Amino acid sequence: MGLGLGSLFLATILVLNGLAILNEERFLRRIGWGYEENLQEPPSFKKQVINLLYAVRVLLRVPLLGLNVLTILVKLLMG
Amino acid sequence: MFDQQPGGWGADGNGGWGSQPGPPTTNGSWEQAPHGGGYAQPAYGQPAYGQQRGGGYGADACGDAGWGSAMPPPDQRGAYAHASAQPNASYGAPPVAINAAAMAGMAGMAGMGGGLGGGMNGVAQGVAANIAINYGEEIAGKLHNNINRALPIESLRYYFQLNNAFVMSKLKVLLLPFRHRTWARAQTGSGGFAEPRHDINAPDLYLPTMSFVTYVLLIAYHLGQQGRFSPEVFGLTASRGLGVVLLEVVLMKAAFYFFPSPAVSSGGALLDLVAYSGYKFVGVVLSSLIGLFAPPLLARAVALYVAVCTGYFVLKALTEVRGSTTLTPEVMKQNYCIFALAGMQFVFAWYLAPT
Incomplete structure (x- = not known):
């Protein structure tokens, strides 16, 4: 049952972790994907990706902490 | 006293x-x-x-x-x-x-x-x-x-303002979408969209919910015929169906988010997209019903036809969500996304079909 709600939840958590872990100073700014330097750009695919990464970093950091801990605990207890 | x-x-x-x-x-x-x-x-x-x-x-x-x-x-x-x-x-x-x-x-x-x-x-x-x-x-x-x-109860109410005539003509649109000519939603005087009972093109949530429930029961019946039924089937099937809808809605939102155009930035109301995605269960229910009685070849032909119909419906509905604009490169990219989403109806129909 590949696309059930449970596996979708796990996949979402993993993808969000992947988006949130990209570091602005160490990584994104060096390849020209920093948030501030692209503020003046017209809307485009790249701009939207940068916006999304920034939003995930800012908004989802704390919720992701909780969700990760919860998921790890559930997985540890129930496999 | x-x-x-x-x-x-x-x-x-x-x-x-x-x-x-x-x-x-x-x-x-x-x-x-x-x-x-x-x-x-x-x-x-x-x-x-x-x-x-x-x-x-x-x-x-x-x-x-x-x-x-x-x-x-x-x-x-x-x-x-x-x-x-x-x-x-x-x-x-x-x-x-x-x-x-x-x-x-x-x-x-x-x-x-x-x-x-x-x-x-x-x-x-x-x-x-x-x-x-x-x-x-x-x-x-x-x-x-x-x-x-x-829960957005007040906004949910809009999607259930329908009557029998709407249900019948909506089913006709879903199963014979090529004969439907105008896909634009009607506007009310105050600027909002007309309710489903006044507008055949308005999305509703009655048909999706009913066909979703029917779908879960039908899958359970299919499995029961093969002697593979257990009570967990209900939960697993419902979870699969909801997962498909959730995934598709996220993809629709993402398509309109990553390829912004002047016409539309948000990609329509969330529940509109849920409705458009949920209509696929009507077709899946029909093809599974026919699969109960008819020979396998006919059932597959019906499933294919129904998937084409759903894809065409999604194509038209999402084009309507995007709004009609001149064909700039950004709009072309959105069109590709809409085509991809319509094509994914085949994948979803195959995934949701009873095994």
């Missing part, structure tokens, strides 16, 4: 009611009620009438019902049924705004109290009933607020 009581309950022929006749004027208007005649007060609704009868029979049993003594004189009944604040002088209870639900609770509680004991016992139970009703109302109010906060 009884000087406010109507005497019409003398029809029950017992106890405190008959011995405390009310004023003749109220008597006349009230006496009609147990005989099923028309009401003197038009505001006095039918449910309340049933409860009054229940209270009256409680009084019949013990002679002194808690509920009965809480009744206001008949000339105030109109206001009572209108859920206005009504000071309960007999019990000294605080004024309470009583709606129809509270009336039901009150009648039930007080009828019970009247049946159990008489005299002061009934009064005490009536007070307890009043307190319980107030408390219950408070909790119900809080619950209502919380539900409103968690």
Whole structure:
């Protein structure tokens, strides 16, 4: 049952972790994907990706902490 | 305590009611009620009438019902049924705004109290009933607020404003989408979209929910025929179906997010997209139903046709969500995304089909 709600939840958590872990100073700014330097750009695919990464970093950091801990605990207890 | 009581309950022929006749004027208007005649007060609704009868029979049993003594004189009944604040002088209870639900609770509680004991016992139970009703109302109010906060009830209401004609013509559009010509949603005068019952192109959530439930039951039936049914099938199938809808809605939102165009930035209301995605269950249900009776080849042909229909529907609906603009490169990218989403209907139909 590949696309059930449970596996979708796990996949979402993993993808969000992947988006949130990209570091602005160490990584994104060096390849020209920093948030501030692209503020003046017209809307485009790249701009939207940068916006999304920034939003995930800012908004989802704390919720992701909780969700990760919860998921790890559930997985540890129930496999 | 009884000087406010109507005497019409003398029809029950017992106890405190008959011995405390009310004023003749109220008597006349009230006496009609147990005989099923028309009401003197038009505001006095039918449910309340049933409860009054229940209270009256409680009084019949013990002679002194808690509920009965809480009744206001008949000339105030109109206001009572209108859920206005009504000071309960007999019990000294605080004024309470009583709606129809509270009336039901009150009648039930007080009828019970009247049946159990008489005299002061009934009064005490009536007070307890009043307190319980107030408390219950408070909790119900809080619950209502919380539900409103968690679920967009008000915006959900739009999606269920439909009638039989809409359901029939929507099914026709879903199963014969190539014959449908205009896909633009109708606007109301105030700028919003017209409700589904006035507009065949408006998305609704009735058909998706009903076909989703039918889909879950059909899959369970399919598995039962093969002797593979277990109760978990319901949960797993529902989870799969919801997962598909969730994934598709996220993909639709993402398509309009990553390829912004001047025409549309947000990609339409979330529930619109849920509806467009949920319509696929109509086709899946049809093809699984046919798969129950027909030979496999015919069933596959129907499944293919239905997937094409759903894909075409999604294509048209999402084009409508995007809005019509001149073909800039950004709009072309959005078109590719919409085509991809329409093509994914084949994948989803294959994934959701009974195995």
